[in-house]
Amino acid sequence: MKSRAAISQTADLFAATAFAPVLAPTTASEPMAMPAPTALLEPRSASRPALESLRAAGIPPAPQTAEPPRARQLWHAVVFPELVGDAHSTIMLQRLSLSAQQFTSFVSIEPPNALLLEIRGSVKLFGSLQTLLADIDAAWRRLALRTCAATTPSTLAALWLARAGKRIHTEDSRTLSGHLAELPIACTAWDIDRLQTLRAMGVTRMGELLRLPRAGLARRLGPATVLDLDMALARQAAPRRAFVPRERFWERCDFETEIEHAAYLETALDPLIGRCAQFLRERQAGVLALELRLRHRVGPATRLRLGLASITGERRRMTDVLVQKLSGFKLPAPVRGMELKSGSLQPLSAGSLDAFAGGGAGGQDGPSQLVERLRARLGEAAVYGLRSIPEHRPEAAWQRIYELRLVSARRLGERRLDQMPRPVWLLDEPVRLSEPQAQPLNQSTLILEQGPERIESGWWDGKDVTRDYYIARQIHGARRVPGARLWVFQERRSRCWFVHGMFA
């Protein structure tokens, strides 16, 4: 027995070769010349005239060609005439597309009031096209919604037919022009200008429009119109974007008694986090943020926002951060209930799905857990990294980093001794020594030990410096007790001395 894939492949191959003479006009520049079928045929019988024409052309049909070539996609359009295109209907359409996702994974929202379902893959699952269509219809009937649906291999044709109220379900793209011919041009939902131009030309039905010469049409109404027609006749692919529901975890629980201490909330929180982790695991997703809302008897709910250092769906890490946040928190009022809400879901990278990676069951944390635990309690700005910047001006040669790359590749620091040693501490602002515009400081309170290193830079951005840096030793009192080792500089313009750092 031949495998199914092999059969359909042969059918496709046949479509590409044997039907070439029949389909030739469709690829030529004047596709409107294609004769419209005189009768609307069911897909099964539609192959007969084609076979006869083949026989007439002397090409023997292969045994598998009893069925017409199957379009790769089959689009089911549903129009909901009750929706009028306001904000409410947008939300309704989103809800309806969620419900439509039980039939296919590909649902596209077509504003203002329609949905497009790609059902090619679902036909086999539901047994037959008839069963599937009946099931879809039943779903809308249960919601007491008035609908009008059509099914064609082309997105636009299905949509136009459904808008016009024609319940046509066909799998054969060659019958499309016939089906479309009777439709009023208004069902295309083109803009008013285009429709009025067409009406002025005396065109009111799609059939008349399809008969117009292609080049003239493109010139008068723009190439978009011709493209739309090609899409409707399934000569052009009409890409659609699948509706992806924006999912979040959001669950609430109410307490039988009011909770007065944050510490007791942790126990109540545990099952909630467990369900959140389960929710994320099922979707192979993680979150970067969580929000906990504590509801009180009076007054607004208390909101606690939690940021995570990296995308996670791990129960232990989420518990960690929440518990940490709660531990430093004073409840403004007793809590009657709470809600846990996740931020938008982020796909987990393959690496983080690995159950055996660090931070699994072993109880050892990764660096990101440490960072987020510290940040949960101390605040975002209290934890940062440092970066060295190749820049001559000392104050501009470093930077704080708040977006820590915690899994960065290991790069060992390199010892550079090409310049004078730099101090471990840098003062926020250089501190001016009280010395008058002094000459040698050597005798008074500083002993210059090393230097000078001249730094002259930044003339281009207005913060230019011209300084001579020295490593100096502080001297205390009359007994000349040496003190800290400082990094000092003399500004060359003002001849003033400043301390800029300390060698700790």
Added chain:
Amino acid sequence: MPKPTPAGAPAGREPRMGERQSSSLADILADARVWKLKDASATPARPVWSTGCGALDARLPGGGWPTASLIEVLLDDTGFGEVQLFLPALVACQRRADPGNTRSNSTSAGNAGSGGTDEASWLVWIAPPHEPYAPALAQQGIELGRLLVVRPPSAMEALWAAEQALSSGVCAAVLLWLKGTDDRWLRRLKLAAEAGRALGVLFRPERHRFESSPANLRLAVTQGEHEMRLDLLKVQGGRPGPVDLGP
């Protein structure tokens, strides 16, 4: 694993040899507060990191700063080169990328599963008195990509952060600057350092010099004639006293 502390010893007290002059040697040795140097000096219990200063290494048991322990540095000012004492060790422990280098002989079985050697290379500096200057650290060989600076709003939070960082198992070393803290917290930090196998360094003002401390190693840094002056106040398995740093 030979441990210098006999079981049940009050870890907070130094042995004071002069206290029982009338008793016999056997009595003294039986005293739980007496350290037996023979045990401690046999093999170092922990891996150590060189201080980069030969004279100091020679005075420390094992020849360097002990890891998985708390070191207390008492000093009143900054600028003596006190951080410089630890920088070579910080560089070395960040570089222990080769597995089996120092950890293979220790009890690191618990960490082995989580790919510890690579992760346990973070440095955390908590509440430093000034801004750590990135070019200086890079110049010394510190890997800045694995350095965290934490600025907690209060001393309590700083201690909490230090405990978290030390026990996380992610950090090679945690440096903490504090104005003062009590004995109870030091004990917690020490336990956290042992749990996380990290080097904990606490910088405190010198007025705490005569308080008891559970730290494994205590030293006081003051300004000497030319260079800084270093006094070992407490060395587990070593001999306290001033260190001649030499030229």
